[in-house]
Amino acid sequence: MLFKVEARQEPSRKMALAAPLIATGLTVVISSLFFLSLGLNPFVTLYTFFVQPLTTMNGISEWLLKASPLILIACGLAVAFRANVWNIGAEGQLIMGAIAAAGVGLFSPFQESIFLLPLMVVCGMLAGAAWAAIPAFLKARMNTNEILVTLMLTYVATLILSYLVHGPWRDPDGFNFPQTALLPYAGMFEVFDYSYRLNTSIFFTVVAVILAWLFMERSFLGYKMAVGGVAPAAARFAGFKSSSSIWVGLLVSGATAGLAGMTEVSGPLGQLSSQISPGYGFAAIIVAFIGRLNAFGIVLGGLLLSLLYLGGETVQLSLGLPSSIALIFQGMLLFFLLASNFLINFRIRAIAVRAH
């Protein structure tokens, strides 16, 4: 018996729905074996991973708080990825957005003004977009590889942040910790309840999801960019410019990443420090692909990844598992999810072997 992988004529709708279920099933089975081999009760472990984090209000608040920047960034990335523009440096754009927003919040003359927060939003988005404009310019003019440039600029952004919080922007009253002073109250998003950290910046994410859906599924510019991604020769035939795809893709994804950075400093962080993101910019790439570059799929992907973060912490705290085990589990689920997407466009068929 041999197996043959064949491209499907049309992507299978049934498989599109079944793929996440297959992936979840495989993860549950394999991880149960894995937990058993470690002497853990798989039911308890899986419950602790997936359900326990959501049993408290605080857990739900944290879940949404972490999902929000992931979804926001992934929406921007999906716009770029659909056009085959590979922005891998959302993390750097997030950091630049956070720096610009914090700079405005700390040093602008509008400390008490109600316009401080909107100004920070605008500056955060502009800074993220500006950071992404560098690879866009290099790609459109000199055809450099945007994967490399965006990735390397992430390290540059990290170093700029580190310089600022260790040097000129360090809080003089902060006991020499590498962090800035706290942002003024006018520069912070309102929380829904003082017991929890979830804040009003989540509305930006809701709006971003709707705008991303409209742009990708309904707008003509989104259509042009997608054609450039699926069939570049058809885009040339129609006269759609690839340089505008590069610019729009990078600027939009840079702006959303910058906004995500801004919502972090004006939300749960309240100040700049040398560690402002647990890798949201990179995790959002996974979210974009789990969501199959679809705005609503991205919402589910973001919620899932956020839950994995929380579940990882919960098993460490309540079961005393090492963090590496949580990471293995997360990796397994993501691997199966992305791998089973393969079945949407391909099928595996058994073929009979002819004897000679």
Next chain:
Amino acid sequence: MTPRLQLRGISKSYPGVLANDDISLSVLPGEIHAVLGENGAGKSTLMKIIYGATPADGGQILCDGREVPEHGPAVSRELGIEMVYQHFALFESITVVENIALSMPGRMDLKGLAVKVREVSEKYGLPIDPDRLVLSLSVGERQRVEIVRCLLRQPKLLILDEPTSVLTPQAVRKLFETLRKLSDEGCSILYISHKLDEVRELCHSATVLRGGRVTGETDPRTTTSADLARMMVGSDLPEMLLQPSELSTAPLLSVDNLNMASESHVGTSLTSIRLEAYGGEIVGIAGVSGNGQGELAAAISGERIASAAEDIVLEGRPVGHLDAGRRRDLGLGFVPEERLGRGAVPPYELSENALLTAHRKGMVKHGMADRNKARDFTMQVIDKYSVKAHGPDAKAHGLSGGNLQKFIMGREIELSPKVLLVSQPTWGVDVGAAAYVRQTLIDLSRSGRAVIVISEELEELFEICDRLYVISNGALSQSLNRSETNVEEIGLLMAATGSRDQDAEQRAEDMKYAV
């Protein structure tokens, strides 16, 4: 001498096409035998039948005088028949020797095999390092790997499918040396090509195919290129279907002294192209494929932008500096030869594909695509151009070649272009749809538009064109009136400049010789 390979009455049909019709040929040991023919003449099908990759519907295959009863690739290998495909089947991420080992029978012995690969590659002048990764190899080197893979089995008959289409002139020279050496050792070679000069230089005998039938068997060394070209494109031309028509006073499209360098080393550069098309006529561009047709189409359509605005003038307005979209805005329609991936986005629905160029018909409002309008437009095209599709949401890659061509032509014509450029209008299109497409082009020209048709099928051009140009080696001939020219003249123009490195003087020599 017993022929190494003999075919008797081979036939093969696919739905709607007779790909091979009663084909017979024979190849002697050590003979280099050309199978000549235009795209779609049935060459590739015939080779697949010989190799056993496809069963024939009828006829006999004899190898060394014995009939091959149940054919298949495994049988071919036993008989010593090896094939180098046009598209290589190599894994990029592993080394040369590992690739070769995958196709060798028995236990894998990489070290021993590497030694053998070196020996064979040195013996036949095909330098190749067995330990290099395939992804680091150039196209020419990859082809060498494929050839070495075949030679390791000491074939008695080697089939090469358009081997030079991916090679530079220097690499072609080297390949020919290798092939001559093989032939001296007694290996027969079947050489599939449509390049006349190569066949005349290399091959001992030639079988010419057209429309699935054998149209000639000659010794290419003593046959003129003009005669070979005639066998390839046919001499029994149909009557023109055209009524004479009123031409516009000024040309709707004129190309003046257009030069464009080739994008890659296997492409053709365009030199001093001059061309005019008047409203009310169909202008044909004939030529053997690979002589710059693709480049010319891209230059006129605006997919590649010419150097100066004045090089291309549309209704008195210089457009050489504009992209394809802007030229379409000004009334230049284009139907490319590749329908999937260029004229249409394969996984998209027809209504989404309508948007590709017909968005300028009010389908975009405030930056948003109006899907209902796109659907209505698609329905209209489906009805008017009798496209067989289950509706506007049918995926482009689900349509047959003919129906997709009707859709794309319909879409472009509905934009009311002043000038329509069509490249290979009936490639891969069934007979009925082809007739429909041709009639549509005639009707369009008779309504006062200018139509330019690039085609490799001379019959087709003679059927529908008022005037013809011949493209060869990136240069365009003088304009020829359909009623005053003949196949001989066109064949000469196609053949005389068929070689890449011949200069103009030599071309003139050829002309004298042939006349």
